[in-house]
Amino acid sequence: SRQWRGIIEEYRDRLFVKPDIEVVSLREGGTPLVPARVLSERTGCDVHLKVEGANPTGSFKDRGMTMAITEAKAAGAQAVICASTGNTSASAAAYAVRAGMVCAVLVPQGKIALGKMGQALVHGAKILQVEGNFDDCLTLARGLSEKYPVALVNSVNPARIEGQKTAAFEIVDMLGDAPDIHVLPVGNAGNITAYWKGYGEYADGASARATRTPRMWGFQASGAAPLVHGAPVRDPSTIATAIRIGNPASWSLAEQARDESEGFIDSVTDRQILRAYRLLAAEEGVFAEPASAASVAGLLQAVEQGKVDPGQRIVCTVTGNGLKDPDWAVAGAPQPVTVPVDADAAAERLGLA
Ligand code: F0G
Numbered sequence: 001s002r003q004w005r006g007i008i009e010e011y012r013d014r015l016f017v018k019p020d021i022e023v024v025s026l027r028e029g030g031t032p033l034v035p036a037r038v039l040s041e042r043t044g045c046d047v048h049l050k051v052e053g054a055n056p057t058g059s060f061k062d063r064g065m066t067m068a069i070t071e072a073k074a075a076g077a078q079a080v081i082c083a084s085t086g087n088t089s090a091s092a093a094a095y096a097v098r099a100g101m102v103c104a105v106l107v108p109q110g111k112i113a114l115g116k117m118g119q120a121l122v123h124g125a126k127i128l129q130v131e132g133n134f135d136d137c138l139t140l141a142r143g144l145s146e147k148y149p150v151a152l153v154n155s156v157n158p159a160r161i162e163g164q165k166t167a168a169f170e171i172v173d174m175l176g177d178a179p180d181i182h183v184l185p186v187g188n189a190g191n192i193t194a195y196w197k198g199y200g201e202y203a204d205g206a207s208a209r210a211t212r213t214p215r216m217w218g219f220q221a222s223g224a225a226p227l228v229h230g231a232p233v234r235d236p237s238t239i240a241t242a243i244r245i246g247n248p249a250s251w252s253l254a255e256q257a258r259d260e261s262e263g264f265i266d267s268v269t270d271r272q273i274l275r276a277y278r279l280l281a282a283e284e285g286v287f288a289e290p291a292s293a294a295s296v297a298g299l300l301q302a303v304e305q306g307k308v309d310p311g312q313r314i315v316c317t318v319t320g321n322g323l324k325d326p327d328w329a330v331a332g333a334p335q336p337v338t339v340p341v342d343a344d345a346a347a348e349r350l351g352l353a
Pocket of ligand 1 (some may be wrong): 059061083084085086087088089155185186187188189190191192242243289291292319320
């Protein structure tokens with residue numbers, strides 16, 4: 001028996017990596033594809049969850065980061081930089097440690113979840129809290145990477161998309177073909193771009209492993225939905241801080257994925273996101289962060305709108321681990337009751353007596 005080797009070693013024949021370079025990996029990928037019993041019942045479909053919170057730093061970013069940091073290291077870079085709503089910075093910080101590189105991160109002040117900040121800190125990243133939003137951070141990071149010797153590892157770096165496309169490969173490898181519909185949250189729009197690339201490559205050529213590609217359904221938060229409005233949002237707002245983005249870098253590539261797949265990009269409210277967040281945890285046993293629940297919220301909305309024919313196979317990506325942002329799990333939940341060290345009292349409180 002052997003353990004999963006990480007996406008570069010597992011999919012080397014389908015990635016552009018030079019044969020003799022040192023791979024920087026935390027054995028990312030190989031994440032669970034979990035059948036969603038309650039969501040399947042509610043939709044009349046065969047729904048699966050791609051649980052990306054099971055990656056080494058707790059989000060899908062690790063798939064792209066192993067590629068980006070491996071390439072940066074091979075190119076002789078000594079430092080990397082990224083803008084982030086939290087997950088990219090956590091991932092970059094961890095992979096930079098593996099590579100022996102310095103990691104600088106730019107985050108919007110006060111708008112990243114505590115767990116993500118803790119990750120960047122404990123991995124020793126140099127953190128700047130910027131007085132602006134994610135879009136401002138990305139502008140700054142791009143500028144710094146052009147002027148100074150520091151490699152940009154945001155998803156505008158093609159290596160990131162290259163690595164993230166492997167999630168589509170895994171889904172096809174597990175299901176035996178592509179699903180009918182793939183649903184995911186959209187922020188900076190790198191991931192929808194990556195999935196579409198992955199599905200396309202797996203359905204193409206003599207060694208094709210899929211007979212078709214899915215329709216891509218992307219969901220933004222309603223207060224941060226530039227792709228839905230067709231114009232940048234100057235002051236994006238949502239409780240799902242991971243996707244609080246007003247001017248996605250991969251804008252036109254996301255539109256291409258949407259149009260070529262005959263899919264759509266729509267929005268869901270914070271209330272819908274929180275409802276889906278609780279459903280995922282309380283009824284499917286999957287603890288994802290709020291932004292991740294936008295995919296499930298979107299699927300449920302599409303069902304209500306009559307857009308989902310029963311009997312289809314649907315995969316929802318849940319992009320990040322719920323532990324990153326536990327405030328939302330605690331908020332609004334009943335306080336645990338306190339009992340003495342006494343079996344009768346405990347039994348009574350548990351309703352067993
Ligand atoms: N879900 C989570 C948990 C994310 O962290 C992100 C993006 C997305 C969804 C959206 O993916 O940007 O490829 O459309 N997080 C980035 C970050 C922006 O900095 O961690 P996308």
